[in-house]
Amino acid sequence: MEEFIAGRTEDRNREMAPKEKFSKLFEELKSCSVSEQKEKIKEMNRLMEEMxxxxxxxxxxxxxxxKIDQMIEEEKLTMENAILLLKHMGYCNMLLNMINLSFMDxxxxxxxxxxxxxxxKKKEERNEKLLTELCECYLLFNVGTSSQLISVCVPCLLKASLKKDENxxxxxxxxxxxxALCNMNVYNKVEIALYLNEIKEIIQYHQKHRNLTRLAYxxxxxxxxxxxxxDKSLEEVITNELHFAREVESELDGLMQSVDWKKKEEEMExxxxxxxxxxxxxxxxxCHYFYSCHLWNEECVELISRIVDVLLASRDNHSEIGEEYIQSFIVVAKNGAVxxxxxxxxxxxxxxxxxxxRRTLNRVMTSEILRxxxxxxxxLKEKEDGEMEEAKRKELKRKIFEKMEEEGFEDIITSFFEKFSYIFANHDVFIYL
Structure with a gap:
């Protein structure tokens, strides 16, 4: 009889959705030993990967x-196990590109x-591993961080990233x-000059030894x-010393080869x-690079070519990626140096x-391409300084409008320009970069 009941319970658990299994396991943590908690948390972490x-x-x-905070306070959950759960929770949020404000509240x-x-504050007596994990948990969930915590977390996490171990x-x-470092946004004022040597070393060491995962890089x-x-003063380092465009072009090429684009997301491994x-x-x-870059070179052309490949490969089953990547074309078009x-x-x-x-083009993509x-x-309607530059602009304008006419778009673009100009001049329209 007991075996029958246990079997029925196991069947019900199998039928539960991952989020329901997760909630059930979380409630069971309070009455578990430390080792049992750890095993349950490992299962919870596995479930989050399915969500x-x-x-x-x-x-x-x-x-x-x-509840986690209360359980730590009441010593019903060890800090080690809490960190094991929170780090993976933050990792899964980041991997799905989610902004979750629940932790901040x-x-x-x-x-x-x-x-x-x-x-x-412990300085020499402090537990470096614990401090690193605390900083990771905090930054993985917090898009806004105080300058006090930035001055602690950034050097701590860079130090952890500089380790040369490759297991x-x-x-x-x-x-x-x-x-965790990557989760800070543009409003977090980091004095990058203090940490530039460290982040350069991390990037350059990987370029030579390939010691990071693709996500870490x-x-x-x-x-x-x-x-x-x-900080626009970083352009020379980023473009000519670290070769951002070349590196991203190579990374996108490798990542694209790892995906069967004919599959829909639910069918993918x-x-x-x-x-x-x-x-x-x-x-x-x-987009940050194209927005700020003025040192355009052949590597930039190759990167945009690879973005075109992503756009075309993703259009049938993963149009949301195409919608994201068309934004980079828009940023390039807005860059006056291009x-x-x-x-x-x-x-x-x-x-x-x-x-x-394409007949199946959705409204978002249509809007972005028209923009x-x-x-x-x-x-192309702007005037350039100098006869030489103006002559180049006119020649380029001729090439592009010939292409538009060839594709049947010349009259349409002219119409868009007139209508958009009227709308922007007479209405409060917000244009997203």
């Missing part, structure tokens, strides 16, 4: 974080701030540290490119979904023409 965004939002609530967030400050566990730890660049958005998420994560860094020959040579204009003629065309039209 989509909506399911992860369902479990990652302010209420859950408050919880008592656990304040508790972590106090623990980080307290551990940092699987060390790679995972470096990935986590860099992923993307995150290292993500941290640096966020600071580039605020776990490794394929992760590769897709990393491809998606690159777009913010690419000669439009770059967009012709890279295939970006051809790809936009090809995309907008791209509109920006080109506006830029």
């Amino acid at each position: 989509n965004k909506e399911e992860l939002k369902y479990v990652c609530t302010t209420e859950l974080f408050n 919880s008592s656990l967030s304040l508790g972590f701030v106090k623990m980080i400050v307290k551990e940092d 699987e566990e060390a790679q995972k730890e470096k990935e986590m540290a860099l992923l 993307q995150s290292a660049w993500g941290f640096l490119m966020t600071e580039f958005f605020n 776990k490794t394929e979904r992760k590769a897709m998420n990393i491809i998606s994560r690159w777009i913010r860094s690419i 000669i439009f020959d770059v967009l012709l040579k890279s295939g970006a204009i051809d790809a936009a023409f090809e995309e907008i003629q 791209f065309f509109h920006l080109i039209s506006m830029r």
